[in-house]
Amino acid sequence: EADIYQTPRYLVIGTGKKITLECSQTMGHDKMYWYQQDPGMELHLIHYSYGVNSTEKGDLSSESTVSRIRTEHFPLTLESARPSHTSQYLCASSVLNYGYTFGSGTRLTVV
Amino acid sequence: AQSVTQLDSQVPVFEEAxxxxxxxxxxxxxxxxxxxxxxxxxxxxxxxxxxxGSTLVKGINGFEAEFNKSQTSFHLRKPSVHISDTAEYFCAVSGSYGQNFVFGPGTRLSVLP
Structure with a gap:
């Protein structure tokens, strides 16, 4: 039973399109995160939030933006998708630092 | 600042080893x-x-790990692997005072028949 949901699981989209990747959690966690991961490679933190109306950029510079209007919802938006954005995007949440719960990921392909 | 090192990028092993x-x-x-x-x-x-608490931690799927503070290590072990254990394994560390997680680069475990 997943407690953190990401949609869509797979997305193929044309260059220049605006996209929003959805992430929702039902655990009431204050902290939420977005990671970018190329196949078989490391995870790179691109955004995080410690609560409603709190968002910060992560270690890896990203052209995406995030918002946190509700505790359970942490969407990621790309205003104009490019082939360089092709990657897997993983959403996670945590309470304190006792461990992350990850979603299943969104695999994005920009053609 | 924290960092994590996973020395082996790939580990091939035969089933039941x-x-x-x-x-x-x-x-x-x-x-x-x-x-x-x-x-x-x-x-x-x-x-x-x-x-x-206890430095020996047991997890799911028969895995366990031991925290060694003096060697700053947290090695993962399994006495007998299965084909289904083939996956990427990531070690991570977080500070007990609220710092974000830091993930290692990952180790790809390949279990061979």
């Missing part, structure tokens, strides 16, 4: 330690974690 995946960390503060597993085209799943 034991395996150890190595993880070393550096941190100037008390830490929590974690191992996650990622199957192809999936997110990460928590295998086990060390927060405090």
């Amino acid at each position: 034991p395996v150890e995946l190595r993880c070393n960390y550096s941190s100037s503060v008390s830490v929590y330690l974690f191992w996650y597993v990622q199957y192809p085209n999936q997110g990460l799943q928590l295998l086990l974690k060390y927060l405090s």
Whole structure:
């Protein structure tokens, strides 16, 4: 039973399109995160939030933006998708630092 | 600042053989330690974690890890692997005072028949 949901699981989209990747959690966690991961490679933190109306950029510079209007919802938006954005995007949440719960990921392909 | 090193990028092992995946960390503060597993085209799943107490931690799927503070290590072990254990394994560390997680680069475990 997943407690953190990401949609869509797979997305193929044309260059220049605006996209929003959805992430929702039902655990009431204050902290939420977005990671970018190329196949078989490391995870790179691109955004995080410690609560409603709190968002910060992560270690890896990203052209995406995030918002946190509700505790359970942490969407990621790309205003104009490019082939360089092709990657897997993983959403996670945590309470304190006792461990992350990850979603299943969104695999994005920009053609 | 914290960092995590996973010395082996790939570990091939035959089915039913034991395996150890190595993880070393550096941190100037008390830490929590974690191992996650990622199957192809999936997110990460928590295998086990060390927060405090016993340094030998048992997790899911028969895995265990031992926290060694003097060697700043948290190696993952399984006495007998299965084909289904083939996956990417990530070690992670977080500070007990609220710092974000730091993930290692991952170790790809390939279990051969």
